[in-house]
Structures are given as C-alpha cells and as structure tokens.
Amino acid sequence: MKREKNFGISGERLKYGLVGGGPGSFIAAVHRTGIDFTRAADLVAGCFSRDSVKNRTAALEFGISNDRTYSTFDEMAKREAARDDGIDFAVIATPNNTHYAASRAFLENDINVSCDKPLCFTVEEALELASLARDKGLLFMVTYAYTGYPLIHHARELVRSGQLGAIRVVMCEYPQGWLSDRTEDSGNLQAKWREDPAQAGIAGCVGDIGTHVENLAHTVTGLEIESLSATLATFVEGRTLEDNAMITVRYKGGAVGHYWPSQVAIGHENSLAIRVYGSEASIEWEQEKPNVMRMMKKGQPPMILTRGGPGLGRAAARWTRIHAGHPEGAFEAWANIYEAFCNSLKRHIKGQPSDDLEYFPTVIDGMRGVKFIHDCVKSSKADSAWVNGASQYCV
Numbered sequence: 003m004k005r006e007k008n009f010g011i012s013g014e015r016l017k018y019g020l021v022g023g024g025p026g027s028f029i030a031a032v033h034r035t036g037i038d039f040t041r042a043a044d045l046v047a048g049c050f051s052r053d054s055v056k057n058r059t060a061a062l063e064f065g066i067s068n069d070r071t072y073s074t075f076d077e078m079a080k081r082e083a084a085r086d087d088g089i090d091f092a093v094i095a096t097p098n099n100t101h102y103a104a105s106r107a108f109l110e111n112d113i114n115v116s117c118d119k120p121l122c123f124t125v126e127e128a129l130e131l132a133s134l135a136r137d138k139g140l141l142f143m144v145t146y147a148y149t150g151y152p153l154i155h156h157a158r159e160l161v162r163s164g165q166l167g168a169i170r171v172v173m174c175e176y177p178q179g180w181l182s183d184r185t186e187d188s189g190n191l192q193a194k195w196r197e198d199p200a201q202a203g204i205a206g207c208v209g210d211i212g213t214h215v216e217n218l219a220h221t222v223t224g225l226e227i228e229s230l231s232a233t234l235a236t237f238v239e240g241r242t243l244e245d246n247a248m249i250t251v252r253y254k255g256g257a258v259g260h261y262w263p264s265q266v267a268i269g270h271e272n273s274l275a276i277r278v279y280g281s282e283a284s285i286e287w288e289q290e291k292p293n294v295m296r297m298m299k300k301g302q303p304p305m306i307l308t309r310g311g312p313g314l315g316r317a318a319a320r321w322t323r324i325h326a327g328h329p330e331g332a333f334e335a336w337a338n339i340y341e342a343f344c345n346s347l348k349r350h351i352k353g354q355p356s357d358d359l360e361y362f363p364t365v366i367d368g369m370r371g372v373k374f375i376h377d378c379v380k381s382s383k384a385d386s387a388w389v390n391g392a393s394q395y396c397v
C-alpha cells in the first residue's frame with residue numbers, strides 16, 4: 003500500500019532526503035545544486051556520512067533538524083516513511099557498494115529514488131530494483147547526467163527523425179587523466195574507494211566512466227548492443243582495477259561502435275565525446291564544449307549548431323535555460339534531469355501522466371549499465387572474446 007502523500011501543501015515543492023554528501027565529498031553537492039536550479043524540491047532529511055560528527059556537520063550546513071538527521075539510510079527510510087511530511091524521494095550519492103541496499107531500503111518503504119551510477123554490483127540486483135520500483139509504482143532515476151544537455155536531446159531527435167540516415171558507426175570516448183599515477187595513495191578520497199573492488203565493484207574505469215559512455219551512446223542512437231569485445235588494462239602499477247578500456251561493439255541491426263573510457267589519459271580532464279556517423283549525415287559533440295555540436299550532411303559544408311541557436315528542435319528548446327551565447331554547463335544538465343524527474347514525480351503523485359518521463363535516465367538505463375560492466379569484464383578475461391549479447395540488453 004502506498005502511503006498517502008500531502009503533496010501540494012508546501013507550495014508544490016517536493017521534499018527529498020540525501021544519502022552521502024558529507025564534508026569532503028564530491029557529487030552530492032552537484033545533485034543538490036542541480037535540484038536547487040529547478041526550485042522543485044527541498045532538502046529536508048539526510049544520512050550524510052557514517053561518521054557521526056561529519057553527519058552532524060553536514061546537517062548543520064544544510065539546515066537539517068536533528069530529528070531528520072539519521073545515522074543509517076535504513077533508519078532514514080523507515081522513519082521518513084512513517085512521517086506525514088516524509089520525503090517524496092531519496093537521493094543516493096554514496097560509493098557504489100551502498101547503491102543496492104540504500105535503493106532497496108527506500109523502495110521498500112514506498113519512497114521514490116534517484117541513485118547515482120553504477121546502479122549496483124550485479125545484474126540480479128539491478129533486476130530486483132527495477133522490479134520493485136515497477137511493482138510499487140515508484141519512479142527511479144539513475145543520474146547519467148550527461149543526457150541532460152540540450153544538444154544531446156537534439157542529437158537524439160536528429161537520429162529518431164532519420165536526419166542522419168541509417169546509423170553505421172558510433173565512436174564514444176571518455177578520457178580522463180586524474181588516475182595516471184597512484185592518486186589513491188595521495189589522500190584523495192574519491193580515488194581511494196574507486197580502486198577498491200569492495201566499494202567500486204568488479205570494474206574500475208569501466209564502472210566509473212565506461213557506463214557513461216555506454217549510456218550516452220544508447221541515449222543518442224537508441225542502438226542496442228548485440229555483442230562486444232573488451233580489453234581492460236591496468237597501467238598503473240599496484241592498482242587492482244583497470245584504468246583503461248578499449249571496447250568494440252556490434253549493435254543489433256548492423257551498426258558498429260568503439261568505446262574508450264580511460265583514466266590514465268594525461269592531459270584530459272573530463273573529455274566525454276561522441277561522434278555518430280549515418281548514411282546521410284554525422285554529428286560530433288564534446289562534453290567540455292557542450293553548447294556546440296557539429297553536423298556534417300553529405301555533400302555539404304559542416305554546420306555548427308549552437309544551444310539555443312537556430313535550427314534546433316523541440317527537445318533542445320524545452321531544456322535550454324538561457325539564450326544562446328550565454329554558456330550553459332554541467333549544473334544545467336543536472337538540473338534538466340532533475341526537473342524532468344521532479345515534474346514527472348509531481349504528476350505521478352497526483353495520478354497524472356507526464357511528458358517529461360523520457361527526459362531522465364531510469365533504473366532500466368542503470369540495469370543496462372550493470373550488464374555492460376559485466377560483459378566487458380567477462381570479455382576481457384577471455385582474451386577479449388566476443389561476448390554474445392543478443393537480446394540480453396532487452397530489459
């Protein structure tokens with residue numbers, strides 16, 4: 003039974019709780035900023051750290067009362083569910099090993115979830131979470147936030163409307179250089195857990211950023227991977243998990259692709275980029291220059307499309323926040339997925355359909371990501387054998 007919501011009495015703003023985000027943490031602050039941009043939800047509860055002092059410090063900073071600052075996410079889920087003014091959704095921004103248990107705790111208590119990637123450790127866990135959300139009628143976002151950029155929505159529209167023709171080749175890469183030395187020994191908290199299989203999972207680079215590559219390529223093209231061959235490598239001595247991967251994919255329908263996530267690419271910061279080649283045209287977009295996209299039509303000079311500029315479609319216009327020429331960036335992309343999620347959730351609570359459901363990544367995307375990680379590891383361990391995935395990505 004879903005508990006009654008008193009949504010509406012707080013000026014149509016949702017209430018959310020945060021797991022993670024204690025002092026010194028990274029991505030939770032980006033979640034909070036993205037949500038603040040939307041003005042759609044207020045942070046009212048949290049379990050910010052397992053360390054009680056850090057937990058309390060964060061609560062003070064965020065203005066969270068003592069009675070809504072919890073020592074575990076289990077306690078938070080149960081006690082928030084029992085309140086008349088309990089949270090509408092939980093944001094999970096902790097290391098990977100906690101995602102499954104925390105998501106499950108909130109879903110079981112009828113609380114909607116926004117969880118960071120990778121969704122969890124195993125495909126079975128992912129299926130459980132997806133089934134639980136579906137059975138309970140709850141919304142579940144997995145924060146592949148790069149999909150929130152307006153030009154990514156436009157790229158997807160170009161593919162869907164056939165303007166690129168039949169897709170032939172997808173090249174997607176995500177080089178970073180921050181782990182090109184033993185950063186994990188330097189006191190960098192983010193690097194430390196990312197190199198520990200107990201906290202990161204069976205993959206390093208592929209789980210951390212390869213999943214963004216897989217998700218971006220899928221979001222833009224809609225293509226499903228039929229099989230893949232992966233070569234995972236650990237270049238930095240003493241490191242347990244891989245720090246570079248070369249992945250060749252065959253899609254259903256005959257297109258092919260190449261994915262390169264790397265954390266030892268010196269000189270690169272966050273250089274996620276995608277190129278899609280069709281029979282009629284191709285497009286090219288880089289995350290570090292998100293306000294422009296190149297489009298090359300057969301037999302014509304290249305075009306530079308600008309966010310907010312002429313020639314864009316409905317989706318790009320829908321998610322553009324400021325006029326062309328005023329740069330938008332990562333915070334706006336996060337705000338866009340949160341706005342789509344919160345708009346959908348508000349309507350969902352009232353029993354109304356939402357047009358924004360297709361504008362945020364879901365637990366199904368999360369499940370596809372987990373399957374991708376496992377297939378890459380399996381292939382690499384078998385000397386880069388093709389892992390045959392026909393229909394395995396149909397979820």
Ligand SMILES: NC(=O)c1ccc[n+]([C@@H]2O[C@H](COP(=O)([O-])OP(=O)(O)OC[C@H]3O[C@@H](n4cnc5c(N)ncnc54)[C@H](O)[C@@H]3O)[C@@H](O)[C@H]2O)c1
Nearest residue numbers: 022023024027028029049050051095096097098118119145
């Ligand atoms: N979507 C993206 O673009 C993106 C970007 C960066 C990180 N991430 C993901 O976000 C997650 C967090 O990454 P990060 O770099 O911010 O990590 P981080 O180490 O900076 O922060 C993790 C926080 O979680 C807290 N924490 C750990 N276990 C907890 C528990 N059981 N209960 C409450 N708090 C707990 C820690 O104290 C810390 O405050 C990871 O899953 C990572 O893959 C996603």
